[in-house]
């Protein structure tokens with residue numbers, strides 16, 4: 001490409017570069033119930049996971065993260081834990097788990113677990129004791145409060161906080177002890193009272209138990225919810241139609257959370273030399289607030305899961321309402337996070353899917369045709385794997401799995417989806433007076449954002465009746481597209497999404513600029529093309545060009561990138577490409593990764 005100017009690229013200077021293993025790692029998230037069933041009961045299990053280690057090793061990931069496998073009544077799929085130190089019998093035994101740990105370590109991979117300590121299950125013995133009577137020594141391990149009396153003498157919850165899951169109260173009445181308990185999530189998930197030092201010590205003990213047992217780290221669930229505003233004040237009334245008000249600002253990111261997290265770290269992780277932690281932190285913006293959780297000097301977490309891109313297509317104040325989004329907004333979100341962490345010595349986590357989200361290909365790419373599904377899944381893979389941070393792949397993402405098509409509203413299982421449907425229906429009944437209002441439009445929201453989309457069983461093959469996930473009856477219906485999208489076919493086919501990921505992981509493992517380099521956004525306003533540079537002093541730089549559309553785009557290389565000389569195409573999702581010139585012809589969902597000599 002002809003160079004008109006020769007202005008040097010901006011090369012930031014600061015970055016957290018040390019020898020921590022997790023920076024360069026790719027972490028594969030396993031949703032155990034839906035991964036692989038070894039004994040035909042229809043439920044994925046630990047021995048099943050063990051049989052798939054070679055598959056994961058072949059893909060090239062370095063770490064396995066297991067969603068909760070502890071004893072749980074499964075009201076929220078294991079995120080309601082009844083015993084932190086025992087394996088749910090559905091998944092196997094502690095011996096099975098030890099075997100998994102050893103097999104994972106034997107092949108040079110690491111194992112991290114999921115820690116859910118904002119709340120327990122109602123079946124946890126702490127809560128069973130706590131609710132037994134107002135005098136019980138464990139009473140103060142949870143938030144118990146007497147009812148508030150309404151104007152007409154009616155019993156109201158102690159404050160007006162709305163649950164995070166829907167529009168109802170965050171409090172639940174306990175008939176036995178005649179008080180309410182706080183539960184930000186479902187009524188089966190009472191919030192632990194972290195103000196109580198005994199609770200904090202008990203959590204430290206759990207973490208140390210698993211660290212002693214040889215795990216390599218934790219993903220820590222909903223951790224920015226653990227500190228509540230002292231005295232639990234009412235939220236301001238922003239929705240006059242109901243008593244229950246949005247109250248997130250009173251229980252998310254409250255100052256004491258940082259004291260609790262530092263104490264946790266010092267009492268546990270800091271005592272082990274090479275563990276990693278990632279905190280799940282909804283609604284943390286790319287500001288100092290994020291750095292407070294992850295800056296090494298703070299001794300809290302190694303990284304957090306930020307949420308802004310996952311929320312880009314959600315109608316505000318709804319659980320799962322879907323809205324269209326525009327590419328420049330997505331670019332700004334990533335630009336903010338990439339720049340913030342680089343400039344201030346923090347660290348990013350990179351993900352586009354997990355068990356709470358619709359499949360990325362159906363939200364950010366296209367599942368309209370099998371061809372578009374494959375192309376756009378590859379494009380998204382290139383996107384994620386050419387950013388700075390620790391990379392996460394959610395099971396099935398490496399196959400380019402799409403959201404479920406063709407289910408009726410009634411077929412969905414997930415508690416968030418069910419709550420969303422119930423509440424929307426109730427609202428319509430209230431507003432229209434019609435006892436059975438039309439709710440068919442909700443299907444569109446759920447087909448995009450429903451949590452079940454990421455939870456369908458892994459399609460291991462295209463032939464067997466249940467895709468070789470199980471020989472029995474699967475606990476959850478498979479995504480009907482498994483004949484087209486499955487692991488056996490993908491492993492056979494060098495043009496598959498699986499191989500594309502595998503190759504990207506290989507490239508990333510050798511080209512450290514992709515992991516550590518600075519990020520420079522190009523063409524921020526372009527509605528279809530997401531392009532950026534990755535630069536690192538003294539190393540070859542990368543140019544990434546991604547067509548986020550089904551259209552053929554003639555893309556004029558922006559002026560600021562026009563001194564890219566001698567670019568070499570490293571990888572892409574089409575067989576041949578037209579020359580990297582002043583104008584690129586990009587086909588539907590095309591992605592390209594170029595390298596060029598560093599410029600100083």
Ligand code: ISL
Pocket residue numbers: 076079080116185221222280282319355356357416451
């Ligand atoms: O799933 C969500 C919306 O669809 C999120 O709001 C999610 O509930 C939030 O990110 C917290 O998630 C975590 O804690 C929840 C659990 O249901 C999720 O599965 C878990 O990832 C409560 O433990």
Ligand code: CA
Pocket residue numbers: 037038039040041042043044045090
């Ligand atoms: Ca099983």
